[in-house]
Amino acid sequence: MSTWFNVLPEAILSIAATLLLIVSTLASTPAMRDLLRWLSVFAVVASGVALVYVSGSFGLSADGWLNATSFTTAVALVLLSLIGWAILASPVPGEYAGEWFALLLFAALGSIILARVANLPGVFLGIEVLSISLYIMVAFRYTSRNSLKGGAMYLVLAGVGSAFLVFGMALIYAMYGTMSVPELAVLSRSGALPLVAALGYGMFLVGVGFKLAAVPFHMWAPDVYEAAPASAAGVIASASKGATIAALLPFAFLLKSHFLVIALLCGASMIIGNLLGLRETRVKRILAYSSIAHVGYILLGFLAINPETPLSLPANINPDGAIVFYIVVYGLSALGAFAVLGMLRGDNIVTLNDLHGLGRTQPVAAACMLVFVVSLAGLPISVGFWGKLYLFSAAFNAGLVKLAILGLIGSAIGLFYYLRIIVHLFMVSPEMNPRGVVPVTSGFQKSVLVASASAVVIFSVFPDWLYLLIRGFK
Amino acid sequence: MITLDSAIFWTSAVVAIISTLSVLLSRNPFHAVLYLILSLFGVAMIFYTLGAPFLAALEVIVYAGAIMVLFLFVVQMLSPASVPDSAADLKRPSVGQFIFPAGLAAVLLTTTVLALYRSGSLASADDTNVVSARELGVALFKNHYLGVELASLILLIGMVGGMHLGRAAGSPDDAEEDEKVAVR
C-alpha cells in the first residue's frame, strides 16, 4: 500500500469542498442548503474515519510531509470534530451557504494538515490554507462595513505574520539545510543552538504567536472577532488556535533554547489578556480577550512538555495530554458561547446590554451560555476547571511555579468579566434591553446548543470520560 | 576582485533596495507600483546570480507580470488620480512616524547580521551550482506533490474569495445582498 494513501483524509476534505462549490450553484432553496450542511458534515465524518483508518499505519509518509502517530490522529480528530460542530451550529440562512461550508471544509483541511504535518513548507501551507479561508469567512458578509474592516485588518496582519514565519523558516533552512521537523529536532537538540537558527525559530514563533493571538501579537483579535460572523469567530478561536498549537507541539524541542521567549508570551497572555477584558462591554471582544488568556494557559502547558520524550496521551498529569484536553474543553465552550451570540443578533456587535433579560425570554439559550461561560471561567466543577487543573498541575510538576501562580492570578482577574456576562444575562429585566432583543433561534440550532452544553456538563462531572474518548482515537 | 557576477549582484541589490524604499516613500500609487516592479526585477537578477534562473523568470513573469498588473488595474479602477496627492493617506509619512518602526527594524537587522556573520556557522557552498528547471520540476513533483496540491488549493481558495467578494461589484442593492450573504 503506497504512502499516497495516508493523504486520504485531506483528499476527502478537499474533494468534498470542491464538490460542494460545484453543487452549491444548484442549491437554490433553503432545504437544499441544509442538504449542503449535511453533505459537509458527512465529508468531515468521512475524513475522520479515514484518519482513524490510516492512523499508525505509516510513520512519516507522503515523503516526509505527514505523519500519523496515534497522537497526531487524536489531535486531528479533535480539530475535525470542533469544525464539524461549527458546521452544525453555524446558522447560514443566506444564499451563499455552499461557499460558507466549503470554506469551513477548507479550514478543516488546513487544521488536520497542521495536526499531522512534519515539515516546514507543510506548516506554512497548512497555516495559509487555514487562514486564507478564514479571511474570506471574516469578510463573508461584505455588505457590512465592519466585516470589510476586520477582513482587511486580518488579511494584512496575518500576511505579516506568515511573512515572519516564512523568513524564520528561511533562516532555519539556511542553517541546517533541511526542512523536515524530526531532523530539525535531532539537529537542534545536539548542542547549543547557533544564532541564525535561534533567530529563525524566533521569527517562526512570531508567526505562530500571531496565529495564536498570544501577547504581544494579539492586537488583532478583538477587532477581527467582532467583525467576523459569530461562527467564524468561533472557528478562529477554537479550531485555528488548536491547529496552530498542534503545529507547534512537534517543535517542543524549542523549549530548550527558547524557553524564556515562550514563557514571556505565556505570562503576558495570561495577565494582559485578562486585564484587557476587565471593563469591556462588547461581548465578542470579551470572548476575544478571554481567548488570548486561554492561549496563555495552553502555552503554560506547552512549557511543561519534556522535550526529550515523544508526545503521548498518558492517563495522568501530562502536558501533551493536558493541552489536547484543553483544546477540546476550550474549543467546545468558546464555540458554544459564540454560537449563542450568533443566534442573538444579525449584526456583529453584541454589547452586554443586548443580553439583558435573556435569562427570562430565552431561558434555554441563556442556560447554555451560563454553562459555557462558567466553563470558560474555569469555575469548579465545570470541565474548564478540570482542564485548567490538568494544565496547571502539569506546569507545577514541571516546576513552573511562578508561571502557575501568575496563571492563577490571571484567572482570578478574568472571573470578573465572566461574572459580568452572567449578571447581564440573568439579573437585568428584559425592559432594560435597549434594542429589545428577541433572539431568533431555529429549533435545530437550539438542539445543537443543548447537546453541546450537556456534553460540557457531563464532562464536567466525569472529566475522565473525555480523556478516555480522546485516547480512544487510534 | 570584482567579477561580473558580483557587479550584477551588488548593482541589482542596490537597485532593489532603493526602489523598494521609494515604494515606501512615494505618494502616487502609480509610481509605487512601478518602483515595486523595478525592485522585483532587481530581486530577479539576484535570483539569477544565486543560480536560480528559473525562479528569476518566474519572479518576472508572475510577480511583475501578473500580480503587479493586478495592482495596476485596481489602482486605475479606484483612480486615485482624482484624489489629490495631498490626501491624508497618500502623504509621505513624516519622519516622526518613521522613528519607532525604523528603530525596531534596525534592531532586527543588526541581530540578523550579527547572527549571519558572528557565528559564521553557515555552510557556504564555495561555488553556486545552478539548479535547472528540470531538477526543480523533478524535486517538486517527486517529493513535494502534497505541497503542490496544497498550493493549488490555496489558489482555489483565493479564487473562491475573489469571486465571492467580487460579487458585490455587480449589485448596487445592499438590502438584497444582505440576506444573500447572511451568516451568523
Next chain:
Amino acid sequence: MLTLTLIIPLAGVLFVLLAGRVSANGARVAALISTVLSLQVSYLLAAQTRLSIAEIDKLWIPSFGVHFAIRADWISALFVLLTSLLTVFAVAVSWKEIRERVTSFHVWLLLLQLGVTIVFLARDLMLFYLGWELMLIPMLFIIGSWGSGRKEYSAFKFVLFTFTGSIFMLAAMFYVYYKHNVETGTLTFHMDQLVQTSLSATERWWVFLGLLIGFGVKAPMVPLHTWLIDAYPNAPTAGSLMLSGILSKTGIYGLIRIAEPFGGEVFADFQPLLVTLAVVGIFYGAWIALSQRDIKRLIAYASLSHVSFILLGMFVSSDMGFRGGILQMVNHGIATAALFLIAGAIEDRLQTREFPSLGGLWRHAPVMGAFLLFFAFASLGLPGTGNFVGELYIIGAALQFHWVVGALAALAVLFAAIYSLRLFTGTMHGPEPAALPAFSDTDNRENLLLTSMAALLILLGFFPGLVTSPINPSAPPPAATAVAAHQPKTTSLLAMNISSPETKVIAAPAVSGGVE
C-alpha cells in the same frame, strides 16, 4: 443516610423545576417538601453518628485520584443538620418575600444546600473544594437577582472575595497533593492519606497560611470581612439567613477540620496572631455595630463579632473552647437567622431599614416585639439561651489561655448587650416616627418559625449537652478516629440523661453534710 443527604437536594432541584411549571406555589411546596425530607434524613444521620461514623469512599476521577469520599462524624452531621434546618427556614421565609422567578430561586437555594452539605461531609480535598465553589454561583444569583440595594455590587464582591480566597486555598491543597504524589507516587486527594504527608515546617507554614486565607474570607475573619458588610444586608432574607447561618460556618469548619490538621505544629506559630485577630474582631464588630443606621448592617457587624467569638473559642486550642465554639456556631446560626428574619419582615412591611424612620413598633406588633426582644437577649448571651453556654465556655477557655484574653472576651459580652438592645429599642421602643404606615404584626407563618427557633435556643440553653456531649474530648478530632469514642447507647438525639432528682439524692450524711 449519607448519600441521601446529597441526593435529596439534587432530586429536589428537579422536583422544583417540574412543580415550577405548574405554579409558583408548586415550586414553593416542592422545595419545602424536599428540604423537610433532608431535614429528617440529616436528623437520622446525626442520631446515627452518635454511635458510629458513617462513611462512603469511591474513586471518582482516577486521573486525578479524586475520591467521592464523604464521612459523617458527629460534628459534620451536626452541621449538616443545621444546614438542612436553616434551609427549611429559608424556604419558609421566602414564601411571601420572593414573588418573581420563584422556581429558579428555590433551585439555587437547593443547589446551595447541596454545596454546603458536600463541604460538611467531604473527606476528599477536591470534593471539598468543589462543594466550596458550588456555593458561589447560587449565592451570586440569590443575592444578585433577588437582593435589594446595590445587589449586583454585593454579589460581585462576595464572589470575587470568596473566589480569590479559595484560590489560595486550592494552591495550598494542591501543594500537599503534589508533595504526597512525590513522596508516595500515588495521586490522591483523600484527606486521610494527605494528612500523613510529611511536610517541612516552612511548607506547613505556607500551606496553613493558604488555607487560613481561604477559610478566613468565608468565616469571615477580620480584616477579610468587608464583603460581608455589603452581602448580608443586600441579600434577600433567605440569602442573609444562609450566609450568616451556614456559609460562615463552612469557613470555621474548614479551619478546624482542614487547616488545623494540615497546619499541625505550625498552628502554634499562628496562634497569637489568630487569637489577637479574633479578639480584635469581637470588639471591632461589636463597636461598629453600634454606629450603624441600618438594622441589617447592624446585624451584619454583630454577626461579625459573634463569628470572631467563635473563632476565639477555636483558636485557644482547648477542649472547652472547642465545645463552646461548636455550640456557639449552632446558636449563632439560629439566632442570627431569626434576627435577619425579623429585620427582613420589618423591611418588607416598611420598605426601610434605617433607624431614624423606625421606632415605637411595639404597640403595633407586640408579638414581633417580644420575639425581637428574645433574640436580642439571645444574641447578647442571656443565660437560658444556648448562646450563654457557648460564650461561657469560650470565655472560660480564653481565661485559661491568657487572663487578658479572657477578660476582654468577658467584656465583649457587655458590648454585645449594647448593640443588641440598641437594635431592639431602636425599632420597638421610643416614640413612633412621623408617618408610620400601617404596620401588621407577624403572621402565623412567621410566628411558627420564630417560635421554633426560640424553642431551639432555649432547649440548647438548658441542655447544651445535646450538642457538646458527643464531641470527642480529643478535639479537634483527627478525622480518622473522630467521635468513634463517645458513649450514649441510644440513637435518639434527645438522649440526654436527664434523670429525675431521685437518682441524685443520697442519704443524709453527718451533721456537717446536708440532705441531697
Next chain:
Amino acid sequence: MPFAEPALVVASILFLIGAVGIVVRRNLLFVLMSLEVMLNAAGLAFVAASALHGEPDGQIFFLFILPVASAEVAIGLALAVLIYRKFRTLDLWSIADSAGE
C-alpha cells in the same frame, strides 16, 4: 561565489523595509504592496539559503510562496475595491475610526 550571505542580508533589509511600510503607510494599496515586498523578501531569503546548500528545496519553497502571495493579493485587492466603495477611501486610519455597520 558566495553571494548567499549578502543575499540573506539584502533579503532581511527588504523584509524590514516592507515591515516599516506596513507600519507607516495608511493607504491600503501601499500596505498590500509592502506585504508583497515582505513575502518576496522571504522568498529571496529561501533562494539564498538553498544557494548555500546547493539543493533545490529552498527554491521549491519559493514556489509555494508565490501562490500564497497571489492569493492574498487577490483577496486583498478585492477587499480594497469593496472598502473603497463603502468608505470612499482607502485610508486605514479613517476607516478604523469610522463607525461600523
Next chain:
Amino acid sequence: MYGPSFDYPALWLIAGFPAIAALLVFIFSTAMRPKTAGWVATTGVGFGFLWAIYCFVAFNSAAGEGAAYLRQNHWQWLDAGYIQASAGFLMDRVSGIFSLIVTGVGFLIHIFSTAYMEEEEGQRRYFGYLSLFVASMLVLVLADNAFFMFLGWEGVGACSFALIGHHYEKSENVAAALKAFFVTRLGDVFLVLGVLLLAMVATVDFTRLDAIAQVDLGTVHPVFGITNQNLLFIAGLLLLGGAAGKSAQLPLQTWLPDAMAGPTPVSALIHAATMVTAGVYLIARFHVVFALSPQLMMIVAAVGALTALYGATCAIVQSDIKRILAFSTISQIGYMILALGVGAFSLGLFHFFTHAFFKALLFLAAGTVIHSLHGEQNVFKMGGLRRELPGVFWATLAGAVALAGIPLTSGFFSKDAILWSALTTDRGNLVLYGIGLFTALLTAIYSARFIYLVFLGESRATHHIHHPSPRQTWPLYILAFFALFAGVLNIPGLLHWEHYFQPQFGEWTAEPSHVLSAELIAALVSGVLAIAGWFIGAAVFGPKKVDSGRIIPEPAMNPAAIEIETPRPYKSGAASFLYRAWDFDRLYNATIVRPYKSIARILGAVDEYVVNGLFEAGSVILQLFHGFVVTLQNARVGRYAAVMLLGAALIAVIVTFFGTDNL
C-alpha cells in the same frame, strides 16, 4: 432516700409557680383579658409563697435532724473542662429566708399592682415580666451553684430592663432601662470572671464552698502564675464588683435612681425584694471567699459604709418622692454590705429582712400617693395628705420610723446591731462606726422630711385626690405590721436570728462582744440619734416651714445622655451637688459613654473607608492597568503591526543577547 416527697418537697416549684404563671400570661397574652393576666400572675406568686413556706418548714425539720441543706439536683447542665454545673436547687438558711421574702413581698406587690395598673396599658406584658422577675430572683437564691445562680441573676436583669422600660413610648424611660441593664451588665462581667476564677481554683458548688478554705493559699496557680491567695483576693474583688453592680453600690450605683422610670410597684419589687438585694445574697453566699482575706473584708466594709453615706446625703435633698426612696435604698443596702464587710453576715441578712418590709411599704405608699395625685411625684407639690389618706399615712409613718430606726421598730434593731458589730468586731473599727452613726442621723432626717413634706402641712397639691382601693391599702397594712415588729426576731440578748444562722456562717462570723451593758449604751446612742434626727427633720420641714413658693423642680432626664440635667435647684452649690447625686452621671458620661460612642463612630468610618478602601483600591489599580493596555486597541493596522514588530524585535534581542540555551 430523700426524693421530692412529702418530707422533702420539690424546691423547683417555688420558682416554678411564678414561672409557669408568667409563661401562661405570655402564651395566651392575646387571648387573656388584662385583669385575668393580673390574677394569674398573682396566683402564681401566691402559690410560690405558700410552697416556699412549706419547703422552708420542711428544711427546718431536716435541719433539726442535723442537715445543713436540702438539695435537689436535676441534670448536668454545663459540662466542659472546669465548668461543671448542674441544674439543681438548694434550700438552706440563707436561701430559705430570701425565698420567703421574695415570694411574700412579691405576692403583696402583685396584689397591689392589680389595682395600681388597672388603667395602665400593656398589663399583660407587665404582669408577665413581673412574675418572671420573681421567678428569676427565686432561681437566683435557690440555685445550688454559681453558674445556675447566674441564670437567675441575668434573668433578673433582663426582666428589670423590660419593666423599667414599661412605658416605652417615652425615650427617657427607654434610656433609663438601658442604663440599668448596661450598668448591671458591667457588674455581671466581673461576676462571671470571678465565678470562673473560683471554679478554676476550687469550686462554685454552694454545698462545697468550704473547699475554698481548704485551697492551699501558698501555691502558685499554673495558669495565672500568682499565688492562690492573690487569686482568691482578685476573685473576691470581682464578686464584689458583681454585687456592686446589682446592688447599686459605689461606684456602680448610678442606674438605680433612674430606674424610677418604671411603674412604682416595679420599683418596690426591685428595691425591697428582688434585684438590689442580689448583691447582698451573693456576698453572703460566698462569705468564705471574703472572710479568707481581711483586706477584702475591709474593702467590702468601706464600700458599704461609703455607699450608705452617699445614699443618705443624696436622699436628703431630693424632690422626687421616688428618688428619695431610691437613694435611701442605696444607703440601706450600704448598711447591709457594711454588715457583711465587718463579718456580721447574719446581721446583713437581718437588715435585708427588715428593710424588705419597710422599703416595700414606703414604695407602695409612694405609689398610692402618686396614684391619688394623678402622677404627681414632686414632694414639694404634695403635703397635707394625712387628712385625705389617713390609712396610707399611718402605714407610711410606720415605714418611715422603721427606716429612721426609731427605737423598737424593726429598723432600729437591725441597724443598731450592725453599728454595734461595726464597732466591736475585730473587722470593724471606729471610722466605720462613725460613718454608720452619721448616716443613721441623716436617715432619720430625711425620713422625717419625707413624712412632713408628703403628708403633713397644708396641701400644695393642685389636683383633687383619687382614693386608693383596698387592694392597694391592705398590703400596706400588712407590711406596716412587719415593718414595726419584725425586729423582735433579733432582740439583743435573745438573738434568735443570729443563732439561727450560726450553722451557716459558723466560724466565719466575726463575733461582736456581747457585753450587754455596753450594747445597751450603744443602742441608746443610736436610738437617741435617730429620734434627734427625726426632730431635726420635723424642725426644718415641719408644718408652715415649707411655703408653696419654694418649689424644687423635679429632675428632667435627657434621654440622649443618660444623666440628670437640672438647673441648680438650691441656692447652695453643695445642695445642688448632692441633688445631682454627686454628679456621678456627668462624670461617667464624660469619661465613658461619650468616648465609647465617638470611638464607635470613628471605627465605623475606618471600616467604611480604610479597610474597605484597601480592597476597593485594588480594583481601581486593576482598572488602571486595564486602561493602560486597552488604549493601544484602536483598530489601526499600522499600530498593531508596530506592536508585532516590537514583539519580534524583543524576541530577537532576547535570543541574541540572553543566550539561546537559557534555563
